[in-house]
Amino acid sequence: MIESRPKKGRIIFHIDMNSFFASVEQAHDPSLKGKPVAVAGNPKERKGIVVTCSYEARAHGVYTTMPVWEARRKCPELIVIPPDHNRYRDASDAMFSLLRTYTELVEPVSIDEGYLDVSDVEWPGTAVELAEEMQRRILTELDLPCSIGIAPNKFLAKTASDMKKPMGITILRKRDVPAVLWPLPVIEMHGIGKSTEEKLRSLKIETIGDLAAAEEGFLKEHLGKRGIHLKRRANGTDSRAVDPESVHERKSVGGSVTLPVDETDPAELKKTLRRLAEKVAGRLDRRELAGDLVTIQIRDADWVNHSRSRTLTNAIFTADAIYREAELLFDRHYGGQPVRLLGVTIGRVIDRSETTEQLSIFNYEKHAKEEPVLKMIGELEEKFGKGTVTRGISGPKSGGRQG
Template sequence: MQSKARIIFHLDMNSFYASVEQAHDPSLKGKAIAVAGNPKERRGILVTCSYEARAKGIYTTMSVWEAKRKCPELILLPPNFERYRAASKAMFDILRSYTPLVEPVSIDEGYMDVSDVEMEQDPIAFAETIQNRIIRELDLPSSIGIAPNKFLAKTASNMKKPMGITVLRKREVEEKLWPLPVIEMHGVGGSTAKKLAEFDIHTIGDLANATPGILREKLGKIGIRLSERANGIDNRVVDPESVFDTKSVGNSTTLPYDETNIEEIEKVFRRLSKKVASRLDAKNLAGRSITIHIRDVNWKNKTRSKTVSNRLYNENEIFQLAVELFHASWNGDPIRLLGVTVNNVYDKGESVEQLSIFNFEEHAKEEPILKLVEQLQTKFGKDSIKRGIKVKKKASLESKTSFSKDFLDDHESR
């Protein structure tokens, strides 16, 4: 018996932050606006901009000063993350009213598996119903890609913006995707495209027809995965629970000036470490490794990582490891951007810390308490007393940024 064909939607909100601001203040509609950081500092970059701004040559990640030079009438707004989170939650609530199989992947995009939804219309008309409802109730534009898998749905949603609905079938991959440069394929960044070019892979078609053995040799497992995507193959399911699978917690910043002063650099690492530690604490997480990110004045990127034996969540430990990695790798070039990420995170309540000469005294102090707990459990039952309970902490301001997935905590109460 032939299995039922999958119908996957990928919904991508159009210029989300700017659109939310225009919905909040209708006087901004039809105007060139951008959400940006501090316009007085170079690290003020455009997080997003309206389509009216894009028509004037403005684009996301452009510096504030360059954007104002190019478009003097550009209206700059500071980010309002609580407003964006509220709009995101409302959007996903609408999607879940049609099917529970909704997988958020960022604050402004997500997948829906509508294969088993009883539709009174065809999938395109159904997508229009969802798109029009989001406009009617939230005043926010979106694009929807329709395909038999997640990769093709994601690709399709990018084909027509704003307010586009695009169908991409597997049989159309050769005609529509293969002629495109490989850099335009979802999942291929600049560094990967550069590696692929080294062995004469320049288009998505080149990637689709490359020898799998060569791809595995040059890129490892990711090479095989990209080859499958280029051929329209993607067996990933739409998983609503993946939203809670946090793998890393990090923070980065572009420096106001190209920096070579080690004291100033260490101050930046201190601030970043504090923010990362705050976010870990808010989510009751610890990690097993740390990575620092360095971008120099020539825009060359470098990362350095280290795995630790004990759980990593303390601000001072994160700072010391970050600085240690930096000193071991810095060649003296001026620094433009720094980042700190704690990886392989897990719930602190589920961890076991390895004893060492540095922490055994701390644990020894707890021994009488542990014996008392054991005695009470023996007398009254194992569940009569526990060492502690996990209290959901209120996330700090640092943990509610647009660039982390912390906003997805909003989905826990759905």
């Protein structure tokens, strides 16, 4: 049993691999170590977006989502490598297999991060020494760096692992929350995105401490049950267990509609898909969820159901992304038969705070389409100063509803 284990409560680790894709490439080709490396799409054509980059590249101002042309301008010696997803999946499997040699209570969150409950691990030393052992083995056996957060619950462990990178080990106890987290702006809290930050600021809640001190009734009135959930997190409370089966048991959010007539016009059917995508996105947004399994259901005039699914590399939650994937499935599988019912479902959903978009070989092309605009913005900012040009946002159409 781990020394100095608390009589009550758990010891939770959050493992976060550092610059995972770039680190895997450096492990595969040791000549890349110590050099600025970026994983990106279409490197030979100077197109695409930086998927991830090494810390040597970051020192030159290169960052994830930066267009390749801009990254090379900031770092002329940058080595750009096309993604190899199979290599990354193999490295991920090896990392999680290593962690399971300590405990079966391992919950993968994404390809490069996960939680461990080590409370009952037979280990002669302290929790920090156990984390050092795991970190050392991952580095020596897999040649990959990682950071580890140690805390009594998942939220604090995740927060701790972000505090020191690369190769950091950080302890965050619940008693540390007032001094460490409360002075920070709410956007710094794990699980709060831009839209939630704006809502909280409109309620005069600027810091994590403000959120921790807010009245539950007030938060529930303006944010629903999620407001209470966020207040608990701000106070360092999180009762979620580390669940190894959660990756297989994620629930789904969906919607369907029975059509007034047996429809055969693909254009009309796609309009219905669009409305369903917006409905599902709204439901996901209200619950702050995202999912990486898209399913469409087509029920024909004979009431025979046809379902087609697609598993994505990254979880999605926006109406545009859901519609794009649903339309792709529809185009591939619709055979022209009269349709009585259509449905769209996002499966394997998780709390949106547990996932951030990981650029990959499957989605860098989407970002690459923005390259001409990004290049123009970069040139204007270089000439007239940073912030000269800002992006607009799409507002609701006349008579439309804001999501």
